[in-house]
Amino acid sequence: MRICDEQGNSLPPGSRGEIVIRGENVMAGYWRNEKATREALRDGWLYTGDIGYLDRDGFLFVLGRNKSLLIADDGEKFSPEVIEETICSRSPYIEQLMLHNNQSPYTVALLVPNKEALLRRLHEQGLSCAARDGQEAALRLLQAEINAFRDDGAHAGLFPSRWLPAAVAVLGEGFTEQNRFLNSTMKMVRGRIEDFYRSRIDHLFTAEGKPIVNPRNLTIVSRWE
DSSP states (O other), X not given: OEEEOTTSOBOOTTOOEEEEEOSTTSOSOOTTOHHHHHHHEXXXXXXXXXXXXXXXXXXXXXXXXXXXXXXXXXXXXEOOHHHHHHHHHHOTTEEEEEEEOEEESSOEEEEEEOHHHHHHHHHHTTOOTTSHHHHHHHHHHHHHHHHTTSTTSTXXXXXXXXXXXXXXXXXXXXXXXXXXXXXTTSOBOHHHHHHHTHHHHHHTTSTTTSSXXXXXXHHHHHTOO
C-alpha cells in the first residue's frame, strides 16, 4: 500500500493523497468494462479513490472519498464526511448535512432538520412555525448549532472554519434510498443530490441566499405546522 499524488507519485508519511494498493486480494478488473479497469488499475496497482495518509508508524488514516472532496477557490481540498457526521451527531436539530464547495469563495450546506425536535423546542418557547417569529427562531437555532463549531463556539477547533458552511439551504425532504439520494450502503449520492438541488445551491451564493433567514428557507419551515 502507498499514498500517491494526482500524478501517481508516492508521498511521504503525513502527506494526504489517494490510497493505492496491490496484492492477491486486488481484483483482476471490472467485468466487461475495460475503460473502468484502465482507470482503476495501473501497473498492477488499484487506485481506490479513497483519500488518506500514513503516519510515521505505518498506520493508515482514511479521510474520505476523492469524489466528495471540497475544493476551495484557491485549490485547497478537504474531505467533508467527518465534518458532516460530527455536526449531525452533536446536534439534536440536524438530521442530515451535505457540504458543498466546488472552487467557490465559501462552503455551503444542504441541511435536513430534525423537525420534531425543533418543533418541541419552539413550543417550549411559546412559538409556532405558522408565524414569522417562529420560523425565524427555528432557522436561527439551526444556525447556532453550526456556529458552535466556529472559533468562539463550544466545539471550536475541531475543523478549519473555511470548511464550515457560510450559507445553509434547509430542505423539506431527507436523503433516503427511496429518492435515490442514499445508496445501498447508506452513503449520500452527492452528484445526484447536487444536480437535484442545483438552484438551491446557486441561491446560497447570492446576497439574498447567504443569510439563513431567507425566503426559501422560511417557506420550508412554514410548512411544518
